[in-house]
Amino acid sequence: MNETIGFLLNDTARLFRRAFNARTKDSGITALQWRLITYLKRHEGIRQGPLAELIEVEPITLSRMVDRLVEAGLVERRADPADRRAWQLYLTPRAGALLNGMREMAEALTAEATEGLSAAEREQLIDLVERVRANLSRRICQKEKETA
């Protein structure tokens, strides 16, 4: 009732993260690192800036996530031949191996989290949250409107 949707989302996301991390404790990879890797798999060679924009985090946040993944031997930074300021990001073979083991667990966790929801309700949940995300996302990018 007096529960704000923002806090509700935050709580739920945190519980999700916690459950995910508890299941991957031994593999040494966290929920968010796994997510970054799944993005990277579909955009190999991407530079940090565009990747940060893609997942909507600040460049510095991505930079440090990449730091850890490089240190863990899962991601490789290669100098961009066209721009000496930039890095291109690539997965290592080790990351690919990890991905396969994770997918199953992630799907199982998603199933547990949405237990009791019908297929239609799951779709609706995703649809509604996506619309909220789009609203919030749009709001942030409105800084660069005035020059148009």
Added chain:
Amino acid sequence: MNETIGFLLNDTARLFRRAFNARTKDSGITALQWRLITYLKRHEGIRQGPLAELIEVEPITLSRMVDRLVEAGLVERRADPADRRAWQLYLTPRAGALLNGMREMAEALTAEATEGLSAAEREQLIDLVERVRANLSRRICQKEKETA
């Protein structure tokens, strides 16, 4: 489509937090601190452990959040006369003053975030996310089942 509900929730919650914090930058209070204060307002005198359980964070997480709020002069720790290990938490008058100014902003932000959603859809969103949260919450507390 291949967007996991967990990551979607996480993203949306993060964007929400970011938007909230951008609006309260000058007041020096963050989204999560505000949330803790709203809980505290309804449970003055509560001890840290029960409060942590209430908002489902680890005791140490709450402990450090309280540290910051005490330092900011918004919360007061008083020794529990019945248990010398425990603290009772109280809001300072300054916190009450802050609360009033925030509520309006929070409601406006919620309205922006749910723009384009009908009243029925908003209710459904909250209902669905609450059910997911309950699933995740239950799953964590299952450690202490076997002794029953």
Added chain:
DNA sequence: AGCATATAATAGCAACTGCTACTATATTCA
């Protein structure tokens, strides 16, 4: 060519989060 501006990435700082381990106090039970 040379200067002004923009961009890619990072450094410092701080808040949020949780795991494990620990201290201090309380409770239970022999």
Added chain:
DNA sequence: TGAATATAGTAGCAGTTGCTATTATATGCT
């Protein structure tokens, strides 16, 4: 009463996140 156990809270460590400022390089304009 005294030892074993449980509980309240905290310390250390590490990952995630973003703000502001900075460095290095690229681009645009004169």
